[in-house]
Each structure stands twice: as structure tokens, then as C-alpha cells.
Amino acid sequence: MMTALRSLFLIGVALLVVSCASSPTGRNQFLLISPEAAILESETAYLSTVGALDEEGKLVTDPNLMGRVGRITGRLVTIAEQNFPSSQSWQWSVAIIDDPETVNAWCMAGGRMAVYTGLIDQLELTDDELAQIMGHEISHALANHTAERMSRALATTIGVIAVGAAADNRGAAMTGTALLANVALELPNSRTAETEADSIGMELATRAGYDPEAAVTLWQKMGSLGEARPPEFFSTHPAPENRQATLQQQISSMRALNPDRTKAPITEIEIVR
Template sequence: MKKLLTILLTTALLPACATSPTGRSQLMLISPESAIVESRKAYLSTVQELGAKDKLVSDPKVVDRVKDVTGRLVTIAKQEYPNTANWEWSVAIIDDPETVNAWCMAGGRMAVYTGLLNKLKLTDDEFAQVMGHEISHALANHTAEQMSRAMATTLGIVAIGVASEHSGAAMVGAAAAAKIALDLPNSRTAETEADKIGMRIAVEAGYEPDAAVTLWQKMGKEGGSAPPQFLSTHPSPGNREATLKAMIPEMRKLNPTGAMAPVSPVRIEEKP
């Protein structure tokens, strides 16, 4: 049994390589396509629950603002990554004034919490940097990468369980690992990748690159002794602001006139 498990583990890990948009090698036990399928299930379940609790925002001013900014970003994403043209781009605007957070799942399914917009008093340029960063996690297949990390952990747990003849405990660990995949913080490498891709997308969409710096300044001030939820899954090394600032001159060359991109259709989730 131990030999069989070793073979299975080795077979699973050997072909599990992929390359990110920046040329980085990625562990991929879950295909990007599978990540999109699973993300869709999780997203629809979340939206249904939010709708039942009357937590989906329908204020026209907020909806129009979110559609405008994310729609421009999606236009550039589809231009730069043609495989995303058929993604079901959508946003759930969540009525939660205390939560400073936003995310984008595999397949282009996004969410933004009212606390992010209101507590930080974000400008459109800063909001574009947030969502450009989040969209970049999806573009770079970070969701599939996180799920693969969880799967690798699960395989290790199962191996230990079999070796110690505690398979029942191992399966409990495996179930926990599957849940962890949804909450794992992005690695600093993935964050740096999303910073670069996200700023590029935002600038090409017509938004100011300087906003990436002011955004993180606001995020740091809001954090205090209890960091916003956004920072819990976005590790921020001390030199992040300096790194972002150093990128600005090169990024500005991508769109020197600041021309605004057209707005692509983005579905806003509504109350049932």
C-alpha cells in the first residue's frame, strides 16, 4: 500500500508544471479549467446566500461606478489575455461596511465590499488598482495554484495517515486541506506578480499608476493593530510601496495620454 501511494504521489507531481505570465514556474495539480469550474460553483453559492440575506448592493451610483471601472479593466484583460474573452465576468457588490476586501476568482467572478470603497474613500484610480490586482490573480492562474498547494498538502496528509495506519484521521485532514484552498494567502511571489500585471492593466485602462502607492498607504493606515481582511490574504512586505513607486515611470509609458479604455459588459449580481 505504501509503495502504491508513493507511485501515485510521484505520478501526480511529475506533470504538474505550468508557467505564469511572468515566466515563473507554477505547481499545477489542478488545471486552470478545473479551477474555473469549481470557482463558479463556489461563487454562485456565495451570491445566492448573499441575496437571501439582502446583502447585494443595488444603489445605482455604486453599481454604475463599479461597472465602469471593472468594465474598462476587463476590456484590457481580454485584449492581453484572449482566452478570457468567454469568461463570465461578473461582480457581487457586498453590503458590508466593516469589511475592507475584494477578490476575483478563476473565471472572472469578482466581489467588492462596501467597506473597501467607503472606509478607504477610494478614488476611481485607486479602486482600479485594487481590482486590477485582483483580476491579475485570476489571469495568472493563482486560484489553480492555491488549490494545487492545498492538494499537495492533502496528498502529504494522506501519505502520513497511510504510513501510520490512521487513514480516518488522514481523510479528515484531506477535507480540511480542500477548504484551506479557498482561504490560503497568496505567496509574496504571486503578490509581486499581481502587482505588476495589475498596474499594467489599470494604466492601459486609463487609470493613474500613482494610485497603486496611495492605495497601499491608505490600506496601511486603515490596518492599525487589526489589519483589514484584504491584507490577511495579501502579504505586504515593507518595501512594497517603494517597489510600486519604482514601477510608475515605466508603466506611465504604456499609456502616456491616459486614454480611457472602452467599457466591456460586466454582470452585477442582483437581489433575487
């Protein structure tokens, strides 16, 4: 056991030294989990999560809502693939989860997303605001924030991985890394990561033909939900007090990117059902 732990420690140190990357804003990222591994393990976690939701009858099959989410997200994906060519190989998909009490949305590494009906209905989202939400979530994946959160999760679950290594059980180790993708969904992004996703997401939405002003009205609506019952979204998306002001300052430059709000072509993506 001690030998296995020592080996794992040395491997971890080596990964920490060599696994560095830069976010789209130029920020240095030190990753224990590579972006490629994050995509692979996120697929396993996503299929497991969606499968369970399907068994519970929680996946929306309303064609109108599916079409709306598909059109908006499809335009964002078009711009994402233009600006981030590596994402062209991603398996883009969205699960619309029928849960009126949950105000949340997320995107795993590799473009596998989910949005809850509670987010859309409770906030009475316009198309422009929904585009800001989905653009923000897609940006977390594009900027390798999933890999960052998985790396943080790895630091707290290193014992689980060590057990698999000590037993020379590759299956157990793989299960542990897949679990990290699920754990990562529950972890909040850093304030820096949130700022990156705000900026990248606003640009994606603007280039896709949606109003950047909606980024501000979205967070105004979020704030109106009140502190008595904070939405699930806030648990993984911390909102500093100056967030709306920061977004407001970017609106003018964003509008210049697409002054006529020309809608981007729609990339066909999978709406899970």
C-alpha cells in the first residue's frame, strides 16, 4: 500500500509539473486531469446521469421546448466551433430536465449539456437570456474549466484512486475518475473561471445573433429570486456583487461584434430524450 501511495504521489507531482495549459484569456491552468481525459470521463458520467433521468421520466419531450433549446444552442455551437476548432469533434447534446423546482444548467467537457425547466420557467427567460445561459455553460467547457474542477476533486479523492492503484484494479481506478466528472458538477467554479465564462459566453451569444444586454437582465432576474431560497445555480456559479456592472461595461464592445444581430446558422445537436 505504501509503495502504491508513494508511486501515485510521484505521478501526481509529475502531472502537476507538466500538465499546464492556457485558458482562452491567457490564464495559466495547472491540471491534474487533462482536457482529453475530462471529455472521456464526462461522457461516461453524462450517459449515466441521463440514463437515470430517463428511467425517472424526467426528460422533456415537448417538441416546442426541444426545438427552442435546439435552435438557440445550435447557433451557439456554430460560433463555438468556428472560434474553437477542437470542439468540432465534440458530441454536442442537451438534456432538458423536467424539474420545475431546480434553477440550474451545466455543460460538461466535450459539449454535453443539461438545462432544467425550473431555470427557464421561474425566470421567464427570453431567447436572448437563454442564449446567455447556454453560452456561459458552453464557455466553461471550451475553457477547460471541467478539467480544472475535476483536478480539484482529484485532490480530495486521492485515497479512492490510491485504493484502485494498490489493488492494481484498473477498472476501479477508471470508475474513480469517471466519478470525478460527477463530483466536479457540484463544485463551484473559481471567480476567475466565472469571469472568463461570462465574457466568452457573452461573445458567443452576441456573435450568434443574441442581445448582449440580456447578460445583465439575466443576473437581475437571478437576484430577484431572493436569498430565502437561493437557486441551485448559485451553488456552482458564484455571483460577486460587481458581476452585473462588469457585464454592463462589456455591452458596447460586444454589440460592435454583431451590430445587426445577424443570426448564426444552426448546427444540429442532439436533444436527449
